[in-house]
Structure formats: structure tokens, C-alpha cells
Amino acid sequence: MSDTRRRLALAKMREAGVGTAAIEVFDQLYTQLEGGAAGLIAEDTISPLIAPPMLDEVDVDDRAGREALARTAVIKLNGGLGTSMGLDRAKNLLEVRDGLTFLDIIVRQVLSARQTYGVQLPLLFMNSFRTHDDTLAALADYPDLPVGDLPLCFLQNQEPKLGADDLAPVRWPADPGLEWCPPGHGDVYTALYGSGILDALIERGFRYASLSNGDNLGASPDARVAGWFAATGAPYAAEVCRRTANDRKGGHLAIRRSDGQLILRDTAQTPADEMHYFTDEHRHPFFHTNNLWVDLAALNSLMDERGGVLGLPLIRNEKTVDPSDPTSPKVIQLETAMGAAIEVFPRATAIGVGRDRFLPVKTTNELLLLRSDLYELDDRARLVAQAPTPSIALDGNFKLVGDFSRRIPHPLGLRRTTSLTVSGDVSFGKGVQIVGSVEITSDQPTSMPDGTVLEG
Numbered sequence: 001m002s003d004t005r006r007r008l009a010l011a012k013m014r015e016a017g018v019g020t021a022a023i024e025v026f027d028q029l030y031t032q033l034e035g036g037a038a039g040l041i042a043e044d045t046i047s048p049l050i051a052p053p054m055l056d057e058v059d060v061d062d063r064a065g066r067e068a069l070a071r072t073a074v075i076k077l078n079g080g081l082g083t084s085m086g087l088d089r090a091k092n093l094l095e096v097r098d099g100l101t102f103l104d105i106i107v108r109q110v111l112s113a114r115q116t117y118g119v120q121l122p123l124l125f126m127n128s129f130r131t132h133d134d135t136l137a138a139l140a141d142y143p144d145l146p147v148g149d150l151p152l153c154f155l156q157n158q159e160p161k162l163g164a165d166d167l168a169p170v171r172w173p174a175d176p177g178l179e180w181c182p183p184g185h186g187d188v189y190t191a192l193y194g195s196g197i198l199d200a201l202i203e204r205g206f207r208y209a210s211l212s213n214g215d216n217l218g219a220s221p222d223a224r225v226a227g228w229f230a231a232t233g234a235p236y237a238a239e240v241c242r243r244t245a246n247d248r249k250g251g252h253l254a255i256r257r258s259d260g261q262l263i264l265r266d267t268a269q270t271p272a273d274e275m276h277y278f279t280d281e282h283r284h285p286f287f288h289t290n291n292l293w294v295d296l297a298a299l300n301s302l303m304d305e306r307g308g309v310l311g312l313p314l315i316r317n318e319k320t321v322d323p324s325d326p327t328s329p330k331v332i333q334l335e336t337a338m339g340a341a342i343e344v345f346p347r348a349t350a351i352g353v354g355r356d357r358f359l360p361v362k363t364t365n366e367l368l369l370l371r372s373d374l375y376e377l378d379d380r381a382r383l384v385a386q387a388p389t390p391s392i393a394l395d396g397n398f399k400l401v402g403d404f405s406r407r408i409p410h411p412l413g414l415r416r417t418t419s420l421t422v423s424g425d426v427s428f429g430k431g432v433q434i435v436g437s438v439e440i441t442s443d444q445p446t447s448m449p450d451g452t453v454l455e456g
Helices: 002-015 020-034 062-069 102-117 132-139 185-195 197-203 223-232 272-278 296-305 338-344 364-371 401-407
Strands: 046-048 072-078 095-097 123-127 153-155 208-213 236-242 252-256 262-265 286-295 315-320 330-335 349-352 375-377 383-385 391-394 417-423 426-428 433-441 446-448 453-455
Touching: 002 020, 020 185, 020 330, 062 102, 062 223, 072 102, 072 185, 095 364, 102 123, 102 132, 123 132, 123 185, 132 153, 153 185, 185 197, 185 296, 185 338, 197 296, 208 223, 208 296, 223 236, 223 286, 223 349, 236 252, 236 338, 252 286, 262 338, 286 296, 286 338, 364 391, 364 401, 401 426
Parallel strands: 072 123, 072 208, 123 153, 236 349, 391 417, 417 433, 426 446, 433 453
Antiparallel strands: 046 252, 208 286, 236 286, 252 262, 315 330, 375 383
């Protein structure tokens, strides 16, 4: 019976025109799921990554950095809708600050780097089937962005959601589109390979790719990192940052004791009784930023060798068929992580970078920071912090972007803030300043007037 369900899922993918390599990846992950694969990585099988080279300490020649950047393509993950924040279109089309969206800032960072270094620097977005059209429409505002005949976007593959009770492809007549899901951002390698874009980049003389999440505006084009990566001769590298107590949930790199290979371990891959090791920022002092560097020739060779299947570890993601309806049937999505590719590249490496290269927006807490006076956009469209980052905790009244923007329509003054906690239906006027550690709790609608200074 289970083989019948697997065949039904594979047939559904073929009928939808999904590429051969993506179908083979799904087939292998399905087999792992049936076999009870949990993908757990025990603490006694790894050693912590303690002392990677730090970008501030490596010597990168300006010319070498420019030459490496001239052979680099920038790839941004752009498949997310931001449904957890109440969005219904590409998250990268959300306004960040000064009337600019994530996409606007990313494009301006790339255009600025092209002018600064005199390089082509193609920019490609990997979209999901739900973000593709909106993204293409937004990119039409930048007619000078394409490089030759290279596309600005390529599509992430899609796969059927599986019923949690029987692993059969789900049916949802109310919205058949919800029967499908993207297979995690580890699909970027399969999508590049299967679409022919990997070959196209190599044929046009590009050797390296810088990959990062579209909601991380810190991952701007950087000639120093490109030059360092080229000089290592490594096929793959990951950027890592020093952990603090606020970074305990993020994945980290570790060294597999059996062969000395660098691997990625996420929360879902950690045994429950060993989470105290995972969250210990002193034991595992660096977290994984998901800013990655890949040698395109090495990737192409490995994909050819493995028939388009890298063999990344399975991530079993449980959701509901309709993400907006928690009462809809439970489903399982078979996913892989882009950063997990580090374990399939011998001689893969890592480099420590500053927090300025890690500015993700996963919740409205981070969006508040980027919209505040804490950051300024410099002439290269990079977000530059003007003061230390405070701790922000907004309650459920601010979870959805619409509610957040209604309650905080203007940038807050956070340059003198150490922490801000808000609970209740609280709104803020123009020019409100937060000084020190401030906690606001209200059981009734409350408004902070224009120009209010909240201290202590």
C-alpha cells in the first residue's frame, strides 16, 4: 500500500511537469521518510566548530577581491510568502524602510557593487510558484538589471504535500494549489541544475555563486569575502557569526568526528534530551547565517556524478494543508536545507563574519529594528547600524504586518534603547523615543503621543 502512495505522488509530479532530478530527490526523501529516518545528529558524534578564520583577520588583496567578484553570481532565495506575518505575496515585496522593499534594496546593493567594482554581477531570484509573477512584475522597474541573456528569476521545484496519516498525496478541491509545496531551500541546487542555469553561468565565465536568504539584507555583495573564498580553493563555504544568548535557536556547524567533515545541525536534527548542548552558546560558539559560497564548477561536477541528486538530509516538516487554517488536515512536507550541502563537499570550509552580514527579518520584532532610526541606508544601499542592537519583544497584537504597521506607523527612536517589551493594544505616534530598558503593558487601547520619550 505504501508503494502505491509513493507511486501516486511521483505520478502527480510527472503530470505537473516537474523535472526529472526533482522527482528523483523527492523519491529518495520519501523512501527515507517511510524508513523512519529522523536525521538526528547526536552530540557525541560531532565536535564544535571553535575557531574558524575571521574575515576581519584575513588578508585579501583588493585586486584579487575584485577579480573574484567579477566571476560571481548573486542568488537570492525568494520563495517565501511570509504567511506567519500575515502576508499573501512574496515576502521580498514588503516595505522595509524609506519606501523601499527588500527587493528594491537587494537590487540597489547589486547595482552599486557593479558600479563600485566594475563587474557584471548577475542577480538571480529563486522564486516559488506562489512568488514568481509578483516578483517579475516588481523587477520590471529595473530594466538595466539583466546581464546578457541570463534570466532574473528561476523557479523552485514543487512537490505534493503528503497526508500525515497515510503519506498519500493530499487532495484539497477548495484550492488545488494548496496540494503543493516547495521542497525547502535545499532545492536551489536541483533547480539550478535542472533548469540549465548552472550550465549557462559556467558557459558565460562565472565560477562562483553567493547564495543567501532574500530577507537577510546584510548579505550584500562583498569583494573581501569573494576574494577569500576564491583564494581557499574550497568548493563550498559558509559564513558564520558568533552566538549570543539570543541566537540559541539557530543552526550551527560542527565537525563530524568520523571523518572530519563540516556538517550543519539544526534544531530538528538534535535529540530532545541533548538540546542543552545545542543551545549552549559557549559549547557551540558560532551560528550558521545561511550565507553560502559555492564553486559552480565543483557543484556541476558533483551533480553530474550523482545524477542531479546531492543527497541532502531529510527534514520532516509537519503543517496543515491550508497554512491559514489550523483545523485543516495535517500534512507532511519533505524538505532539505541549502546549508546542509556543506557535508557533501569535501574540503568545505567556513569563515566568521560580523553581525552586519546577518540582518534577517523573520518576525515583526526584526522589522521594527530595520524600520527604526537604529539603521541608516548608506550610499551602497547597505543597512548600517548606528548603535548596539536592543532586545525587542512584541506580543501577538503586533504579529501580523498589518496590525504592526497600524500600531507603529512611524520609525521609533531606538538608538538609546537596551530593550523594549510591549504587551497589549499599544500604538505609537511620530518621533517616539525609547531610552534604556522599557516595558509597556496595557489591558486597554493605549496611544503614545507624538514626540513621547519613554525611559526606564
